[in-house]
Amino acid sequence: MTIKMRNxxxxxxxxxxxxxxxxxSMGVKTVMSNDVGxxxxxxxxxxxxxxxxxxxxxxxxxxxxxxxxxxxxSTSDSLGGFGTIGLMLLYMLAFNSVGFILSTVCYLxxxxxLLSDSTNRKPILFAVLSIAVPVAVYALFVxxxxxxxxxxxxxx
Amino acid sequence: xxxxxxxxxxxxVCLGLIVFGTILGIIFGSIPGLSATMAVVLxxxxxxxxxxTNGISLLVGLYMGGISGGLISAILLKIxxxxxxxxxxxxxxxxxxxxxxxxxxxxxxxxxxxxxxxxILALWFISPFLAKVTLLFSAAxxxxxxxxxxxxxxxxxxxxxxxxxxxxxxxxxxxxxxxxPIDAATRFTFGNYQLMSGFDITVLLIGVFAVTDIIxxxxxxxxxxxxxxxxxxxxxxxxxSMKEFIQQLPNALRSSVIGVGIxxxxxxxxxxxxxxxxxxAKNSSKYPEKFGTGIIxxxxxxxxxxxxxxxxxxxPLLCMGIPGNTVTAVFLGGLTIHGIxxxxxxxxxxxxxxxxxxxxxxxxxxxxxxxxxLGLPLFVKLLDIPKHILLPIIMVLCCVGAYSSNTxxxxxxxxLGFGILGLVLKKLKMPSTPLIIGFILGSMFEENLRQxxxxxxxxxSIFVSRPISLCFLLVAVISCSLTVRKNLKDKKAAAxxxxxxNTEEEEG
Numbered sequence: 001m002t003i004k005m006r007n008x009x010x011x012x013x014x015x016x017x018x019x020x021x022x023x024x025s026m027g028v029k030t031v032m033s034n035d036v037g038x039x040x041x042x043x044x045x046x047x048x049x050x051x052x053x054x055x056x057x058x059x060x061x062x063x064x065x066x067x068x069x070x071x072x073x074s075t076s077d078s079l080g081g082f083g084t085i086g087l088m089l090l091y092m093l094a095f096n097s098v099g100f101i102l103s104t105v106c107y108l109x110x111x112x113x114l115l116s117d118s119t120n121r122k123p124i125l126f127a128v129l130s131i132a133v134p135v136a137v138y139a140l141f142v143x144x145x146x147x148x149x150x151x152x153x154x155x156x
Numbered sequence: 157x158x159x160x161x162x163x164x165x166x167x168x169v170c171l172g173l174i175v176f177g178t179i180l181g182i183i184f185g186s187i188p189g190l191s192a193t194m195a196v197v198l199x200x201x202x203x204x205x206x207x208x209t210n211g212i213s214l215l216v217g218l219y220m221g222g223i224s225g226g227l228i229s230a231i232l233l234k235i236x237x238x239x240x241x242x243x244x245x246x247x248x249x250x251x252x253x254x255x256x257x258x259x260x261x262x263x264x265x266x267x268x269x270x271x272x273x274x275x276i277l278a279l280w281f282i283s284p285f286l287a288k289v290t291l292l293f294s295a296a297x298x299x300x301x302x303x304x305x306x307x308x309x310x311x312x313x314x315x316x317x318x319x320x321x322x323x324x325x326x327x328x329x330x331x332x333x334x335x336x337p338i339d340a341a342t343r344f345t346f347g348n349y350q351l352m353s354g355f356d357i358t359v360l361l362i363g364v365f366a367v368t369d370i371i372x373x374x375x376x377x378x379x380x381x382x383x384x385x386x387x388x389x390x391x392x393x394x395x396x397s398m399k400e401f402i403q404q405l406p407n408a409l410r411s412s413v414i415g416v417g418i419x420x421x422x423x424x425x426x427x428x429x430x431x432x433x434x435x436x437a438k439n440s441s442k443y444p445e446k447f448g449t450g451i452i453x454x455x456x457x458x459x460x461x462x463x464x465x466x467x468x469x470x471x472p473l474l475c476m477g478i479p480g481n482t483v484t485a486v487f488l489g490g491l492t493i494h495g496i497x498x499x500x501x502x503x504x505x506x507x508x509x510x511x512x513x514x515x516x517x518x519x520x521x522x523x524x525x526x527x528x529x530l531g532l533p534l535f536v537k538l539l540d541i542p543k544h545i546l547l548p549i550i551m552v553l554c555c556v557g558a559y560s561s562n563t564x565x566x567x568x569x570x571x572l573g574f575g576i577l578g579l580v581l582k583k584l585k586m587p588s589t590p591l592i593i594g595f596i597l598g599s600m601f602e603e604n605l606r607q608x609x610x611x612x613x614x615x616x617s618i619f620v621s622r623p624i625s626l627c628f629l630l631v632a633v634i635s636c637s638l639t640v641r642k643n644l645k646d647k648k649a650a651a652x653x654x655x656x657x658n659t660e661e662e663e664g
Contacts, residue, residue, distance in 0.1 A: 010584040014322050021329055024344055031339040036609050038336035038343060041602040045332070049325045056318040065647065076375040084374030088367070088551065088572050095555060096565040108548050115377050115544035126545070133549055137556060147205065147560050 002069050004060055011057035018049030083114050099152020104134035161511035164209040165519060173206075173214040174516055178523045179531065181221020182228075186535050187546070188235045192222025194369070196486045197361045198550065200493070201557035208494035208509055213516040215490045219483055220272065220520040223466055224528060227264040227459055228535050231257055232387050240462035243430035243454070250450030252387040262395030263452045264459045265528045267408055271460035272521040274412035275419065275467025279474075280514055282420075283503075286475040290500035295607035296618045300628035302601040305478045306594060307632040308421070317639045319586040327594020328601060330355055337603040350566040355574075357489040358561045360595055363574025364581075364588050365482065366554045370547050371579050380543050389536070394529065396452065407437050407453055408460045415461035419468020419480065433461035467517070474498050474510060477600065485592045 022043055030037030091107035108130035113121065141147045164170065177199070184195035195218045203211030226241030231248035244264060251260040293301070306324045333344045334354030345351040373380065396404075411433035418429035437457035438447040447454050469480040470487075477498040479485035491498055496506045503510055528535070558571040581588050612618035619625050 006584060010319070010322075010586060013584075014326075017326070017329075021344075028336075028341055028343050031341055034610055034613075035338065036606055036614065038339055038341035041605060042329070042332050042343060044605075045325055045328050049322065049329070052318055052321050052325065056322070059318070065650075077377050078375070080377035081371060081375030084371050085572075085576065088371075088575070091551075092555065092565075092568050092572055095559070095568055100556075104552050108552060111548035111551065112544055115374065115380060115547065116542075117378070117380075120380075120542060120544065129545060129549075133552065137552065141556060141560065148563065149556065149559065150565070 002071055004063060004069055006072075007056065007060040007063075011053045011060060014049055014053035015057065018046045018053060021049065022046035080114065084111065087111050087114065096150045097152060099154055100149040101134045101138055102152060102154060104137070105130045108133060157507040158511045160508040161209075161515055164207075164508065164512050165213065165515045170210050170213050170516075171519065173210055174217040174520050175523050175527070177214040177217020178221040178520050179527055181218040181223075182225035182524065182528050182531070182535060183221075183538055184218070185222040185225025186228040186237045187539060187541065188229050188233070188237055190546075190550075191238050191365075192219055193361075193482045193486060194366050194550070195219075195222045196483055196490075197358070197365055198553050198557055200358050200361070200486060200490055201560040203490060204493060204560065208496065209512045209516075211494055212490060212496075212509065212513060213520075215487055216513060216516040217520045217523070219487065220463075220466060220517065220524055221528075222483070223463060224265070224268045224272075224524045225535070226462075227268065227455075228261065228528075228532070229539060231260045231264065231455075232389065232536060233539065239427040240430060240465070241458065242427045243434040243458035246434065246448050246458070247450055247452070247454030250448065251452075251455070252389070254450050256450065257387045257389035258391030259395035259452070260450075260455055261389060261532060262391050262393065262529065264455050265525060266394040266396070266401075267404075267456045267460045268463045268528075269521050269525040270408050271412050271415055271463030272466060272524070273518070274409075274460070275416055275464035276514060276517045276521065277467070278416040278464070279467035279470050279517075282471050283474050283510075286471060287500045287503050290475055293500070293624060294622065295604040295611065296622050297624040297628070298600060299604040299608055300619060300625035300632075301476060301478065302597045302604065304628040304632040305472075305597060306590065306601075307636050316585075317636065317643055319584075320590045323581065323586050323588065324590035324594035327591040327596075328598040330360070330591075331595045331598025332602070337599055338606055350564070353562075355570060355595075356558075356561050356567055357492070357596065359558050359567045359570045360574050361486050361489065361592065362554045362558050363571045364578040364591065366550060367571055367575025368578030368582060368588070370551050370554075371575055372582060373543060373547055377544070389532075391529075391532070400452070404453065404456050407456050410436055410440070411457045411461040412464040415464025416468035418461075419465035420471050421480065427462070429461045429465045430458040433457040470513070474502055474513075475500060479593060479596060482589055482592060485589075485596055488596060 025039045025042035025046060028037065028039030028042065030039070087107060087110050091103055094103035094106070109126055112126040112130070113123070116122075116126075138149055141149055165174075180199075181192060181195050184190045185192055196215055199214060199218055203214055206214070223238060223240055226236050226238035227244050227248065229235050229237040230241040230244040231252050234245050234249040234252070236242045236245055248260045248264065251257065306328075307321070331354070333351055335341070335352060336343055342352060414433045414436060415429045418432065434447075434454055434457045437453055438444045441447065441453060443451075469484045472478040472480055473484045473488060475498070477488065479488045488498065491509075494509075496502070496509050554571060555568050558567045559565065561567055578588055581591065608618050609616075619629060
């Protein structure tokens with residue numbers, strides 16, 4: 001992606017967000033008579049977002065710097081990144097229904113496997129840590145700090 | 157009140173928590189990729205169930221240790237553990253190359269302590285004075301202060317002011333979800349009752365800082381197995397004689413003053429303080445050509461200054477409720493959770509807690525001085541912990557922290573949502589610090605704006621008719637104009653050099 005494209009995308013996202021915020025704040029009713037109402041400041045902020053984003057968009061489109069047209073080099077690993085997001089999503093969905101310990105064991109093992117490569121992948125060590133860490137955290141929170149964690153369908 | 161604070165801090169539990177926090181902070185600070193902010197964010201939920209003094213003391217220890225720990229990897233790996241230690245690498249790295257890694261570490265630890273103590277003294281003496289001044293502030297003035305803080309942070313946290321402003325405005329927008337101040341009208345909940353109470357600051361912080369960083373590591377997982385070369389070290393005492401210590405006092409004093417000043421100004425951060433002090437030390441040195449070749453003067457300037465920032469950054473936080481950087485933003489969350497409202501009345505309402513913070517900072521500095529030196533072999537070993545093991549464990553702690561803040565799974569989902577938001581901001585090269593500051597200042601901004609407009613019957617002239625408000629707004633406009641001018645100059649210079657401007661910011 002070029003710098004110009006990146007800045008254009010950012011400006012458009014914020015323009016749309018500002019527009020949506022302004023629209024959503026139109027429905028907020030004024031309760032007190034001697035007050036500007038709870039919708040006033042959101043509309044004010046939405047207007048500022050629209051003005052700032054429009055300013056950024058205009059400056060980006062007017063930018064004649066050839067460097068901003070160059071593509072930025074990227075070495076990001078999509079599988080690693082989106083895989084991490086996917087694992088986090090699955091973990092959070094399972095957090096309450098499956099329970100803290102079981103969901104954490106699965107998440108930790110899968111995430112460690114995903115982040116490691118052939119040179120440092122040690123499945124047995126990962127498995128031991130994946131069991132030990134959630135048990136220790138559960139014991140600390142539930143028994144030492146008396147802060148409950150989800151037990152899930154299996155009761156632990 | 158000071159005696160009350162003394163008795164509250166000098167209990168075995170509280171002292172134990174400070175020791176634990178400081179050591180853990182040093183570990184977080186020393187491992188590149190982890191930060192003081194992450195340490196304070198992760199442990200914030202654990203403080204919920206603690207006595208206010210104990211909880212705040214733990215956070216103080218984490219903050220102090222987190223900033224001080226960065227020098228270990230800066231010297232041994234030539235990678236700063238935290239951005240605050242960037243300038244420590246300039247002379248720490250060459251000293252390690254010459255076989256003086258131990259001396260560099262010892263000097264760094266000793267002057268981190270000196271800087272911390274100077275910062276705490278400044279905090280102790282400046283805060284009550286500033287609190288008295290802020291008692292004169294009305295709603296219109298507070299609104300102007302919020303605008304000033306936001307524009308300064310947006311201007312300074314990245315190199316593109318418009319991106320910073322947009323990020324700050326997004327933060328204010330997020331703060332408006334839920335019930336409004338003054339009349340409790342419900343806004344932007346879209347029928348979801350979980351949003352009635354708005355987003356929790358802890359959840360936002362965990363998401364935007366910790367989770368975003370872990371996702372980014374996922375995108376860069378190929379570099380995880382590469383290990384930086386670690387230099388060996390040998391150290392006796394703190395690596396310098398009494399004569400050298402006295403000789404370096406002017407350098408330390410100058411760097412401390414710069415650190416405190418930079419700390420008080422919102423949004424600048426420890427790395428700028430370190431770089432400014434380093435430059436000042438070099439410019440006033442009798443042997444400027446030796447800087448960068450491995451001399452203790454550079455390490456002293458950098459480490460004294462970045463630790464003095466700690467005390468300085470707490471001045472606006474305690475007196476006006478304005479966090480100057482990400483760590484103090486989390487710290488503000490900690491104070492609020494324990495029912496302490498920073499502002500001009502903090503000394504009369506929660507004086508014992510404020511003095512408790514001062515004493516905890518002094519104790520934590522002493523613990524840092526002793527334990528960072530004694531525990532060096534352990535901290536150096538911890539640099540070997542593989543990231544692919546450490547970061548998933550941190551992610552689990554993030555989820556536990558988010559869940560414990562309100563005991564609801566909704567907050568765990570929000571953590572991922574904010575993590576992805578932070579990722580989008582990073583990909584768009586937009587700074588995330590203004591987002592957090594905007595979120596924190598959002599309610600102050602709205603409440604004071606509405607109260608001021610109520611008092612003036614809807615007239616905006618109230619903001620320019622009050623001298624304090626007018627001053628802050630003028631400074632905000634001037635700072636914005638100067639930043640725009642500087643941005644344009646930088647862009648021109650970058651265009652001539654055939655490069656592009658990096659708009660990313662630093663994290664504490």
